[in-house]
Amino acid sequence: MRMPRFFAAPLLLACTLAPATQAAERPEVTAAGKAVRDAVVAWRRDFHQHPELSNREQRTAAQVAQALRKMGLKPRTGIANHGVVAIIEGGKPGPKIALRADMDALPVTEQTNLPFASKVTTTFNGQTTGVMHACGHDAHTGILLGIAQALVGMKKDLPGQVMLVFQPSEEGAPTGEEGGASLMLKQGLFKDFKPDAMFGLHVFSTLPVGTVGVRSGPLMAASDKFTIKVKGRQTHGSRPWGGIDPVAAAADIVGSAQTVISRRTDIARHPAVVSFGSIHGGIRYNIIPDEVELVGTIRTFDEAMRKKIHADLANVATHVAAAHGATADAQVPDSPGNPVTVNDPALTQRMRASLEAVVGSERVIEPPLQMGAEDFSYYAKEVPAMFYFVGATAPGIDPVAAPSNHSPKFTLDETSLDIGVRTLLQVALDYLHGGNAPAGASGG
Ligand SMILES: [Zn+2]
Ligand SMILES: [Zn+2]
Secondary structure (H helix, E strand, C coil), X not given: CECCCCCCCCCECCCCCCCCCCCCCCHHHHHHHXXXXXXXXXXXXXXXXXXXXXXXXXXXXXXXHHHHXXXXXXXXXXXXXXXXXXXXXXXXXXXXXXXXXXXXXXXXXXXXXXXCCCCCEEEECXXXXXXXXXXXXXXXXXXXXXXXXXXXXXXXXCEEEEEEEEECCCCCCCCCCCCHHHHHHHCCCCCCCCCCEEEEEEEEEEEECCCEECCCEEEECEEEEEEEEEECECEECCCHHHCECHHHHHHHHHHHHHHHHHCCCCCCCCCCEEEEEEEEECCCCCEECCEEEEEEEEEECCHHHXXXXXXXXXXXXXXXXXXXXXXXXXXXXXXXXXXCEEECHHHHHHHHHHHHHHHCHHHEEECCCECCXXXXXXXXXXXXXXXXXXXXXXXXXXXXXXXXXXXCCCCCCCHHHHHHHHHHHHHHHHHHCCCCCCCCCCCC
């Protein structure tokens, strides 16, 4: 997931009364969970110790492909640079599903003192930096390998087919490169295998280990970057009337842009954010510069609101600049961005019971909307999908105060690996077996 700093908010316990008919964990899930537990921990620690940045997941992809081959699968490699995909063919007819794990790490210098802490350094944006699995994608990759092993073991009686998607570059490709979910789709991920449903998970510092968080409809924000270049005419600071001042125009744009959300957006429907992250212009105190560049981010939870805010911001920039006699080149957004991550309501309603079966209904929490973004959203635009959070903070530590995802101190309780394996496996098997009767159907 991509986010500034993780947002901690009070969590609501969705349900305190366990329904009398709460489904139980499938015995094969319990058994598989035990059987793959040590391997998943070992995989995760290996990935943790050898993190790789977005679009550079060469070793990780090779390890994943090798592990899949050892299981007897025939992985396809090199999709969207380092993506790895394998299909498990069940012995019985049934639906098609896809399960996704992301594999990339972040330019963060680890400060955890774990025995398997990363010592890796690299160059990123011209700076030397440590590399760390600070978002927990090492856990996701380990979990999906564990599930692969479990499913291969039950292949004969498995209805349908499962596509395993090991995705690179979730955090965003380096400048000038493409990557991640959108590139995998562009390169034909769903061309020959269009899943009926897709599932993914994310370990999450703000939830205690043992809990999972899921929410129907919008879950994580659409994230868009914008660039506004305000062009004036350079002149001496003592004679502003001799030119056009882009600094004054830029200041008014920043001020007026606040009204895009506060005056023109229906924030009673969904929250939204416009933030400026950087302003650059000028070189010396007594020179009014030619140009000022404004860069920022927009977060939204609804496609129509997203488009409207883009248009409103570009409109404010252009017309406020014009009021100053300046011009604005407003690229809103300046790149494709990430769509809002939406959980299919019917699918989420159906599969929630599978999560409850593993952790108990009182431990399935409805988290608040997350301002962070996730490129799982691209798959969810193509097929019904559900993305959920797996609590990662150890017992005894306040999840609100615990170092968040992306922090150099982000520390995941490894019990969350077991929860991740069993919940995602239960979800997959329940779906494939047609369990948790879809909403409106009887029985199940
Ligand atoms: Zn992240
Ligand atoms: Zn992430």
